[in-house]
Each structure stands twice: as structure tokens, then as C-alpha cells.
Amino acid sequence: MIHGILPRQAGRPRARRATRILLALCATAALLGVDVPDPASAPPLGVTAAARPGTSADRVGALFAGGLDGGHFCTAAVVRSAGRDVIATAAHCLDHPDTTVFAPGYRDGEAPYGVWRLSGAYVAPGWRDGQDPDEDIAFATLAPLDGALIEDVVGGFPVAGEQPDDVAVTVLGYPSTRETPLRCANATELLSATQRRIECPDLSGGTSGSPWLADGALAGVLGGYEGGGTVPEVSYSAVMGEGALELYREASARGALALGSPAQGPTAW
Template sequence: MIQRLPSRPDRRSRARARARGRRLARIPLALAVMTALLGVDVPHAPAGPPLGVTVTAPADETAGRVGALFAGGLDDGHFCTASVVRSQDRDVIVTAAHCLGGPETTTFAPGYREGRAPYGLWKLTGTYVAPGWTDGEDPDQDIAFATVAPLDGEQGADLRIEDLVGGFPVAPRQPAGATVSVVGYPSRDDSPLYCANTTTLSSGTQRRIECPDLSGGTSGSPWLVDGALAGVLGGYEGGGTVPEVSYSAVMGDQAVELYREASDNG
């Protein structure tokens, strides 16, 4: 191999290099932060049961970021599922848009299990829903974000939920056959269920998974690809009319914009 000595750049080359360096230095910090939130350096999920088998979710880091949505307190029953995602102010959760019909009375209990809320109850302080859902309940827009704060300041007004349980990075636009893990709370159960399986696209905007026992209450459950959020249970048929087959709207530009808005305004 012939080795060539690097030539010395002329004065114009050095000036162009300095100008390029100044332009790169002016890239907004917010862009770098959002890139980190959108799923860079995501760890792989630990091994679980065989694909397509639903089991009780282990009490691990993943399940700690997922919780039940209650219509008030723990005695009022849970009706949907939500999870914590990474955000600049560390206070954002994600669920299905159809789960946010009464945000004033909805509370979130991350890590809820057997009647206990180990990380307390959290009230919703803001909701971020696509106009397509608000105006016409478009199933392709059945994903929403919300900001939360401790209920009645019980854990300290300055405490942020992500500081307690961490948050899932967001990973939109996954391939059609991605393997997805789902963690959610059927209304009849006080512990979350877990199932993973390969998915298919039932349309260009809806993702489909076959997992048994994901019945009412699992709406809003995170769909995780290698530990990052790729959607939530919802969308077509409200997420599915039978427990064996579930759906999620494909996360596209509108969902990412909602996420950015919630993250910026939290």
C-alpha cells in the first residue's frame, strides 16, 4: 500500500473548516437532547417466556415504569394502562388517547401490584392529544401523552416521576415485523401481564400482535422494541375486540410532535 503524506491545507481550507466548526457549534442543544430521548443507545430487553405466551410481568425495572390508570384513588378501580417515557422535565407518561376522557379525575400508579402503589399516586397536569382524535376519534391518532405530578404533594411537589422509575426512550417508525413486548393491566387483575411476539402491519398505519389475555384495561399498554416505546395498545377497534389479538397505531410524525410538545412543556 502506498502511503501518502497529508497535504497541508491552504488558507481558504482552514477558513472553511473554522466556519464549519462554528456552524456545528450553533446546533441547538434542544435537538441533541431530543435525539437522546428518541431512543439512542437503548439496552436490549432481558430474555422472557416464549413468543406469544402471556405471563405475569416480573417486578423488574420495565414493570416499574408501567402503571395502571385509576378513576380517582386505588379503591376506584383501574381502567387503562400508561407508562413513563423520557422527557426533558422527567414528568411525561404515554397512554391511548381513548383513555384520557376524564383527565381531571384520572390518577396514575406506576409499578402498581396487588393493591399497592410503591411509587405513590400521580395526578395529570396536562394532556397532549392529536386533533385527529379530538375531532373525530381517528384510530390512527389513538396515542396521547400527559404530564404528571405527585397527587396532593404526597411525595414532595418537586419530585419528578422519572427520577423514581426511569423512563422508556421513544423509537418511532419500527419495521413491519418488529418483535414487540407488551406490559399491561387487565381491569380484573392487580398485577401486570407481559407478552412478546413478532408483529405485522394490518395496514400502513396499524400494527397487530397476537398475545392471549390482553383484555379490557390493557389499553394504553406500552409496545416496546428492545426496551424503547414503539406504540401503545389502542387504535383499530380500540385496540382489539378479542383478548388474543391487539393493535397499536403506528407511531409517526404526529405522535412524535405530541411527544416533543409534552416534553418541552412539562
């Protein structure tokens, strides 16, 4: 059951509001140097469309079981970190981190930036012990690939907490039935103090872990309440609280420690 759905406003007031939100995103992006589409070329708010290749889409990838022939089951995104090796996803996507691999920019069976093995997973105790939906945000470190670090190859999104209740976000993710990513932007609302919701169609299975980007910064991942949603039209994310930020800092510090050591440090499954 979906709770707290607000009635839609039809006609010009909604269109004007959508335009104001997108223009605000673009103005902020110009100041921060992040990638937000031109208002004339972006789909309307609340409309899901194919994500075009580019800087932002290249930082988002599919998670596979073992390799590209294993089928992709979740989505993850590269975030900025001291060790330049961290991705963010939903905690429920990291049940088997030792066999999970990440393919950023994946399209049509091809991994243009390589297939990366996880070297560590950082999941909150509340999720690990009781699958608390409020802690369905997790981070993982990636082992170097051919001597390179993932953030040096595709860049990374900053991580940001403390977002307004109705923050507008862009979601990028891979449904398991598609070989290319989808994109949808819309305003969000709080379902509760710890869960956020968005109306975007077609975000079906496989999009768990998809980044929710506010002004180009990670403000959540698709997951949390109802595992991220039981219908493809409405999705959820746990609020990026202090617990999630502490996991992020831990993953970032572990990667930096390994980077400064002569050998890879111990993994944290």
C-alpha cells in the same frame, strides 16, 4: 372481524424463528443498556405471563379514576422527556384527565412509587374531533409528588418511530380484572400503513394504553383499530408516526418549561 391474520407455522421452524428474534432483542439490549429478559427465563414468544417486578415493569402503571379505590381502567408508561414528567397511553384513556391518576409499579392494591396526578394531556386533533383510530396515541404530564418528578423515581423508556413492519415488541399491561401486570412478547405485522397488530392472548379490557416496547423503546401503545382489539388474543396499536412524535415533543417541552419556571405552567387538557 380480524383482518389479515397470517397462518401459523408449526414445529421447529417457528421455534427457531422465535429464538432468533429473542436473541436479537437481547443483543441489541446489551448495546443500548435496556432491560430484556434472559432467553432462558423469558416466556416463549406469543405467550402471556405475569410480568416480574423490575426496572421495566416499574415504569409501567395502571390508570385509576380518582384513586386506588376507583378501579383501574387503562395502562400507561413513563417515557423519557426534558421535563422528566411524561407518560404515554392511548388517547381513549384520557377522556377525563382531570380525575385520572397514575400508579407506576402497581401490584395487589399497593402503589410502591406513589399515586401521581395528571397535570396536562396531549391528544391529537383527529382523535379529539373525530376519534380517529390512527391517532389513538397520547401523552400526559404528571404533577410532582412530594417534590419529586416521576422519571427521577422510576426512570423512563425512550420513544422511537420508524420501526420495521415486523418489529418484535414486548407488551406490558394491566387487565382490569387483575391486580398485577401481564407481559407478552411477539413479532408484529402491519394491518395497514397506519395500524400494527400482535398476537398475544389474555390482553383484555384495561390493557389499553399498554406500551409496545421495541428494543426497550416505546414504539406504540395498545389501542387504535377496534379500540385496541375486540378479542383478547389479537391487539392493535396505531403506528408511531410524526403526529404522535409531535405530541410527545410538545408534552416534553411543556414539562421542561414548567420545571424551569417558579410556578407550574398552565395545563393543557
